[in-house]
Amino acid sequence: MSQGIAGKVAIIGVGTTKFGELFEQTYNDLVVEATFEAYDDAGVSNCDIEAAWLGCYLPTGWGYDGTGGPALAEALNLYPKPVSRVSNYCTTGMEAVRNAALAVASGLYDCVLAVGAEKMREVPPRGSLVAQHVEKLHPLFGKGRTAPGSFAILATRYFEEFGAGKEDLAEVAVKNHYHGSLNPKAHFRKEITKEQVLNAPPVTEPLGLYDCCPTTDGAAAIILCRADLAEKHFGKKDYVLIDGMGLSCANGYINTQFDPRFDFLGFEATREASRQAYEQAGVTNPLVEIDVAEVHDCFTITEILNYEDLGFVKKGEGPSFVKSGASKLGGELPVNTSGGLKSCGHPIGATGARVVANLTDQLLSRCGKRQVKGAKRALGHTLGGPGSVSSVFVMSKN
Amino acid sequence: MAGIISVGAYVPFHRLEGATVREVWGAGSPKVSRPMAGFDEDSISMGVEALINAGSWGCINVDALYFASTSAPYTEKSSAAVVAAAADLPEEIFSADLGGSLRAGTSALRAAIDAVTAGSAKRAAVVAAEMRPARAGSPDELSLCDGAAALILGVGEEVAAEIGAIYSWTEEFIDRWRLPGEDHVSAGDAKFIQDFGYVRQTAATVEGLLKKTGATREDIGRVLVYAPDARTHAAISQKLGFPKAAYPEIPLVARLGDAGTAAPFLVLVEALQAAKPGEHILVAGHGSGGDAILLRATDNIAEIRGNRGVAWCTEQARPISSYGKFLRSRNLVANEELHIFSSPSILWKESRQTMRLIAGKCRNCGTIQFPRQRLCTNCNAQDEWDEFKLSRVGKVYTFVHDHLPPSPDGYITMATVDMEGGGRLYGQMTDFDKDSVKIGLEVEVTFRLLHKGEGYYNYYWKFRPAP
Numbered sequence: 090m091s092q093g094i095a096g097k098v099a100i101i102g103v104g105t106t107k108f109g110e111l112f113e114q115t116y117n118d119l120v121v122e123a124t125f126e127a128y129d130d131a132g133v134s135n136c137d138i139e140a141a142w143l144g145c146y147l148p149t150g151w152g153y154d155g156t157g158g159p160a161l162a163e164a165l166n167l168y169p170k171p172v173s174r175v176s177n178y179c180t181t182g183m184e185a186v187r188n189a190a191l192a193v194a195s196g197l198y199d200c201v202l203a204v205g206a207e208k209m210r211e212v213p214p215r216g217s218l219v220a221q222h223v224e225k226l227h228p229l230f231g232k233g234r235t236a237p238g239s240f241a242i243l244a245t246r247y248f249e250e251f252g253a254g255k256e257d258l259a260e261v262a263v264k265n266h267y268h269g270s271l272n273p274k275a276h277f278r279k280e281i282t283k284e285q286v287l288n289a290p291p292v293t294e295p296l297g298l299y300d301c302c303p304t305t306d307g308a309a310a311i312i313l314c315r316a317d318l319a320e321k322h323f324g325k326k327d328y329v330l331i332d333g334m335g336l337s338c339a340n341g342y343i344n345t346q347f348d349p350r351f352d353f354l355g356f357e358a359t360r361e362a363s364r365q366a367y368e369q370a371g372v373t374n375p376l377v378e379i380d381v382a383e384v385h386d387c388f389t390i391t392e393i394l395n396y397e398d399l400g401f402v403k404k405g406e407g408p409s410f411v412k413s414g415a416s417k418l419g420g421e422l423p424v425n426t427s428g429g430l431k432s433c434g435h436p437i438g439a440t441g442a443r444v445v446a447n448l449t450d451q452l453l454s455r456c457g458k459r460q461v462k463g464a465k466r467a468l469g470h471t472l473g474g475p476g477s478v479s480s481v482f483v484m485s486k487n
Numbered sequence: 488m489a490g491i492i493s494v495g496a497y498v499p500f501h502r503l504e505g506a507t508v509r510e511v512w513g514a515g516s517p518k519v520s521r522p523m524a525g526f527d528e529d530s531i532s533m534g535v536e537a538l539i540n541a542g543s544w545g546c547i548n549v550d551a552l553y554f555a556s557t558s559a560p561y562t563e564k565s566s567a568a569v570v571a572a573a574a575d576l577p578e579e580i581f582s583a584d585l586g587g588s589l590r591a592g593t594s595a596l597r598a599a600i601d602a603v604t605a606g607s608a609k610r611a612a613v614v615a616a617e618m619r620p621a622r623a624g625s626p627d628e629l630s631l632c633d634g635a636a637a638l639i640l641g642v643g644e645e646v647a648a649e650i651g652a653i654y655s656w657t658e659e660f661i662d663r664w665r666l667p668g669e670d671h672v673s674a675g676d677a678k679f680i681q682d683f684g685y686v687r688q689t690a691a692t693v694e695g696l697l698k699k700t701g702a703t704r705e706d707i708g709r710v711l712v713y714a715p716d717a718r719t720h721a722a723i724s725q726k727l728g729f730p731k732a733a734y735p736e737i738p739l740v741a742r743l744g745d746a747g748t749a750a751p752f753l754v755l756v757e758a759l760q761a762a763k764p765g766e767h768i769l770v771a772g773h774g775s776g777g778d779a780i781l782l783r784a785t786d787n788i789a790e791i792r793g794n795r796g797v798a799w800c801t802e803q804a805r806p807i808s809s810y811g812k813f814l815r816s817r818n819l820v821a822n823e824e825l826h827i828f829s830s831p832s833i834l835w836k837e838s839r840q841t842m843r844l845i846a847g848k849c850r851n852c853g854t855i856q857f858p859r860q861r862l863c864t865n866c867n868a869q870d871e872w873d874e875f876k877l878s879r880v881g882k883v884y885t886f887v888h889d890h891l892p893p894s895p896d897g898y899i900t901m902a903t904v905d906m907e908g909g910g911r912l913y914g915q916m917t918d919f920d921k922d923s924v925k926i927g928l929e930v931e932v933t934f935r936l937l938h939k940g941e942g943y944y945n946y947y948w949k950f951r952p953a954p
Contacts, residue, residue, distance in 0.1 A: 219891055219892070222892070223825060223827065223892050223893065224825060224826055224827050224828060225828050226828075227833075228827065228828060228829035228830065228833060228834065228937075228938075228940055228945055229834075229837075229841050229937060229945065229947045230841075230858055230913075231913060231914075232914075232915070232937055232938065232947070233889065233892060233899040233901050233914070233915045234901060234913075235889055235891045235892055237889070237891060238887050238889040238891070238901055241887040241889070242885050242886065242887045242901065242903065243885070244887075245885045245886055245887055245926070246884070246885040246926065249885075249926050290890075291888070291890050291898075292889075292890055292891055293887050293888070293889040293890065293891055294887060294888040294889075294890075343858065344858060344860075344864075346901075346903050346913035347857055347858065347903075347911050347912065347913050348864065348911065349854075349855075349905070349910070349911045350864075350865075353884070353885045353903070
């Protein structure tokens with residue numbers, strides 16, 4: 090690796106819509122709302138944006154969704170600028186930000202826009218991601234696999250290997266619903282109890298209803314610029330810097346569960362993506378050096394594995410980490426203070442961008458009741474496919 | 488001399504019990520426990536299992552395959568070809584789909600015997616398989632039995648039962664019938680069809696064979712006839728006048744039910760696996776006349792006793808938990824309609840992997856990969872692999888019970904299985920008790936109907952707990 094990203098790219102504005110079942114809003118509405126909130130935050134307008142990236146995972150079939158760059162340009166009147174759509178399973182939103190950041194770091198653009206948006210509720214919840222798995226993909230290989238199934242299958246092995254159980258998963262759900270109750274933009278804003286989690290109907294054993302994130306609409310937008318222009322040109326005294334960005338494809342989309350090298354105890358993609366990001370950011374002890382984190386809790390088991398794959402704790406110690414309160418607001422390393430995917434929901438293309446936006450808010454001390462005091466360094470993590478691709482950002486306050 | 492080299496049978500493990508039916512309809516003998524194909528089984532999948540049980544796991548070396556069924560999944564596309572692929576037969580074979588009559592099984596057997604005798608085939612596989620049309624609430628649901636049996640024929644020293652003689656005759660006669668698209672079997676006057684159909688015709692078939700060979704009743708150790716029910720079997724037996732010992736103590740039709748075209752094969756497999764060297768066996772198929780075949784067990788007859796047959800399948804039997812499961816499995820109630828993507832070109836080009844479970848083994852580092860990759864995931868060697876057939880058995884590495892995808896059972900169990908000898912498979916489990924699934928469970932693969940994407944039948948392999 091020649092040079093890192095550190096010191097090259099700044100985030101000067103963010104915006105997010107409310108996340109939820111937004112039946113009154115089209116995909117275009119979500120994009121406009123998030124983007125203009127970000128423009129206001131950054132003090133910029135369409136004119137300042139030289140290029141844009143759209144992160145959208147499941148386009149077509151549901152109205153205005155973004156299959157390509159023009160879908161974003163159309164919503165925002167960005168003509169005739171360079172606009173691309175990117176997609177990388179559940180890391181898609183972060184991938185939009187990553188590509189935008191790479192473009193700025195290359196020197197080609199001074200100020201760019203990254204938007205993650207997903208409209209999942211123009212169809213019934215089963216009509217979106219479940220139908221994808223049941224009715225599409227390969228006609229034979231892996232038929233019967235679902236998104237929760239791809240993660241629950243690790244829970245089975247993990248429980249056997251480390252003596253963990255559903256009670257450990259429940260801790261994650263309770264924590265994240267508590268955090269979500271403090272986030273006005275979360276999909277779910279009610280606290281839940283451990284009993285509710287354990288008594289919930291099964292989805293994919295051992296995951297029950299409250300171990301799974303909901304089906305949600307939402308969008309988030311990020312304005313990035315050259316770090317040396319953040320104050321000089323855009324007049325920002327306080328902003329966020331990207332210290333490291335990692336991306337790793339470590340398993341196949343179809344082949345993961347067939348791969349004899351896969352131990353089903355964690356994800357190589359997360360380990361490698363975080364290794365890249367930590368190296369660029371100069372992080373050697375994340376538990377100590379990271380003040381706040383947003384990790385991919387599509388399912389409760391995933392958050393536990395993430396603690397270990399991201400190097401907060403050793404393999405097998407994930408349950409203790411959450412049980413001790415270390416990952417709760419007020420703990421040693423608060424994780425998913427936004428409520429995570431559990432409470433915010435997971436509009437697939439939007440999540441990675443929301444993560445970057447939420448962490449920016451933490452670093453700029455704008456989180457009110459959810460604020461991690463004195464947060465200077467943040468980590469964002471997304472994980473996609475059956476755990477085959479992961480993206481990790483390390484960000485800090487200027 | 489032409490004869491039977493090997494036999495195998497498959498009778499579904501699921502049992503629809505008389506007591507279960509009685510609870511719903513108020514009628515049904517508690518003594519009845521009849522084999523019922525599960526929602527992921529059909530004549531093709533059962534035929535495959537029977538053929539593998541007769542042959543082996545791995546390439547079965549025959550040059551002809553006859554597939555007989557009145558309930559083949561396709562009316563206009565070869566079911567035999569599907570069976571040939573899944574049982575891993577060579578491609579250069581003669582294959583035929585026979586149907587249209589409950590006699591199709593013995594018709595196929597006769598054709599196979601003739602082919603092998605004439606030398607137009609060295610070895611022939613004959614498979615008879617039925618998924619009987621049982622209408623809910625009718626007596627048929629407890630009297631009709633699903634199942635399949637396979638015979639491998641050849642000539643020479645390895646023959647376990649020599650073919651002595653065959654006699655056939657044909658007489659137009661309406662006893663039972665079914666039209667295309669109908670979901671039930673119709674029958675003529677019960678007394679007439681018993682006395683003038685099954686009894687008179689079977690007697691004529693058997694007499695014809697005895698006359699042709701000059702054999703007497705005392706020469707025949709076992710007499711196996713087709714009958715739609717126990718009472719008709721008794722009437723036929725009485726008319727035939729063989730010594731009591733020549734008839735099965737309790738005929739298969741009384742124990743399991745009427746298996747249609749597969750019935751003569753199932754009773755024959757059962758009889759051959761119990762036969763002693765030198766014993767003469769007579770088996771008759773029925774349908775507008777009949778075929779009778781006389782066989783003699785050779786000194787090799789003991790070789791086939793270990794194969795999975797009727798007795799082995801009966802040991803695996805488990806009653807279904809409710810009448811509802813029967814309705815669901817047979818699509819007799821609303822099941823969620825799915826529109827699953829499939830593609831004839833994908834199925835064709837990946838057929839050696841998906842139908843024959845042949846993985847790729849890297850020539851450079853020995854890594855076994857399934858699904859196959861052009862580039863070895865271990866050493867990056869490109870297009871440097873040999874075919875490697877996966878084992879039939881393996882151990883569960885991890886699994887989930889998933890309630891999300893639609894399924895007649897309300898959940899699908901997916902398992903990642905490490906196959907014996909190398910390679911790893913991931914797929915659905917079937918025919919199992921939920922509580923018995925654990926890491927380390929030994930399983931074997933079984934060929935099943937996966938779905939009906941694009942309107943045709945998509946087959947694949949599932950895991951079943953190893954017996």
